[in-house]
Amino acid sequence: MLLSKDKxxxxxxxxxxxEEPSSNDPEFFHIEDIKSRARLFSWQIGAHSHPRMFQLxxxxxxxxxxxxxxxxxxxxxxxxxxxxxxxxxGFDFEKDITLGYVITVSRVMLAEDQISRCSTMHDELMxxxxxxxxxxxxxxxxxxxxxxxxxxxxxxxxEPGKQQLLEYLLFSMLIKLGRVLRTPxxxxxxxxxxxxxxxxxxxxxxxxxxxxxxxxxxxxxxxxPIGLNRACKAISGKSVGDLIQDRLAxxxxxxxxxxxxPISLIAYELGFADPAYFSRFFKRRVGTAPSAFREHREQA
Numbered sequence: 001m002l003l004s005k006d007k008x009x010x011x012x013x014x015x016x017x018x019e020e021p022s023s024n025d026p027e028f029f030h031i032e033d034i035k036s037r038a039r040l041f042s043w044q045i046g047a048h049s050h051p052r053m054f055q056l057x058x059x060x061x062x063x064x065x066x067x068x069x070x071x072x073x074x075x076x077x078x079x080x081x082x083x084x085x086x087x088x089x090g091f092d093f094e095k096d097i098t099l100g101y102v103i104t105v106s107r108v109m110l111a112e113d114q115i116s117r118c119s120t121m122h123d124e125l126m127x128x129x130x131x132x133x134x135x136x137x138x139x140x141x142x143x144x145x146x147x148x149x150x151x152x153x154x155x156x157x158x159e160p161g162k163q164q165l166l167e168y169l170l171f172s173m174l175i176k177l178g179r180v181l182r183t184p185x186x187x188x189x190x191x192x193x194x195x196x197x198x199x200x201x202x203x204x205x206x207x208x209x210x211x212x213x214x215x216x217x218x219x220x221x222x223x224x225p226i227g228l229n230r231a232c233k234a235i236s237g238k239s240v241g242d243l244i245q246d247r248l249a250x251x252x253x254x255x256x257x258x259x260x261x262p263i264s265l266i267a268y269e270l271g272f273a274d275p276a277y278f279s280r281f282f283k284r285r286v287g288t289a290p291s292a293f294r295e296h297r298e299q300a
Contacts, residue, residue, distance in 0.1 A: 028053070028106040029166050031148075031155050037102070038093050047090040055083040055104050056173070057091065058144065062098030063226070066091050068129045076226040078134040078141050080177065087129050101148050105170065132180055135227055136193070140180055147173050193231040196221060200228065200240065208247040209271045214240040249285040252278075256294045263290045 034057075038045060047067060057066075059077035066073040066081060067090045073081075077100060083089050085107045134141045151169050154162060203217055214225045217240060221228060229239050236243065248270055255266045267278035282290045 028104070028109065029155070029163075029170075030104040031151055032102055034059070034093060034098055034100045034102060038091075038098070039096075043093045043095040043098070045091045045093075047088055049086050049088045050083070050104065051086050052107050053104050054085055054107055054110050055081075055089075055102060057081040057083065057100070057102050058148065059093075059098060059100040060145070061100070063094035064091055064098060066131075068131070073131055075131070075133070076224055080132045080134060080144070082130040082132070082177070084129060089129070101152075103148075103151070103170070109167070130177075130181060132177060134180070135223075135230075137180060140176055143176055144173065147176075193234040196223070196228070196231040197235040200232065200243070204244055204247050208244055208251070209269075211248075211271050212244075245281070245285055249282065252282055252290070253286065253293065256290055257297050263294075266290070 058080045059075075061077040063074075063076045064079075066075070067088075068081065068083065069088055077098070081089070134144070147169055151166065154165050154169065199221055200217055203220055207216075214228065218225045218228045223231075225240070232238055232240050232243060238246070252266060252270060255261065255269065256263075259266075261269070263279070264275040267275040270278065272278035272281070279290055282288075282293070286293060288296070
């Protein structure tokens with residue numbers, strides 16, 4: 001959704017959300033957990049921008065609807081959004097569930113030669129927003145969690161060298177994120193998604209007659225329905241629900257071809273409580289009624 005000039009003119013600008021811009025502090029650094037600010041606004045952060053600030057929004061867990069410039073992202077943690085200065089953004093976080101952190105630093109601080117030399121993705125990070133899916137990178141997520149914990153601890157203290165250590169920790173995070181972004185998208189996801197897809201197929205083979213939900217399979221694989229559907233679509237182009245129904249339809253066709261059992265019995269064998277509902281399901285998936293399918297195969 002592109003924003004008109006009139007709408008852009010009404011977009012608020014802040015140093016932090018709902019805080020008016022303060023003095024241009026070249027060493028400005030701020031970190032807070034998502035809950036602290038989001039719960040003040042019913043977990044909805046309206047469209048706004050930070051003209052002189054760069055932000056990292058790390059969603060560790062929970063769902064989020066993000067609006068960044070002219071695009072919308074409906075995703076789930078672990079993921080990270082990079083928001084360069086003046087980029088319009090807003091977030092609707094899953095209420096009372098979303099966990100994560102928002103790191104805000106001055107543009108001047110990130111323009112230093114030190115970070116330009118350290119980060120291979122400095123220009124990309126500073127010029128255009130990025131959405132980094134961390135689900136397939138457990139080691140990188142662990143590094144991120146540990147570094148943020150150190151940032152929070154150092155931010156709350158007032159020890160000598162505080163600013164230098166904050167910069168060091170921030171730079172190390174950006175280097176790590178640059179590496180993830182440098183990894184080709186296919187290489188990032190294929191292996192991880194492929195393994196999850198294979199495990200799902202094995203589980204579907206075991207439980208398809210029980211008509212288990214996507215949530216059940218996600219729980220079995222220690223993930224979320226969103227994450228599981230993401231893996232399925234990356235590998236097969238289909239959702240979890242499509243895979244389950246495809247397996248049921250395949251077994252129904254086999255039973256209609258290779259057995260003489262009544263259609264009602266086949267329906268019960270496949271976990272359908274109502275043979276009429278089974279017939280509607282079969283016609284929707286295969287394109288013809290079970291009786292017509294069997295008759296056609298017998299005549300072939």
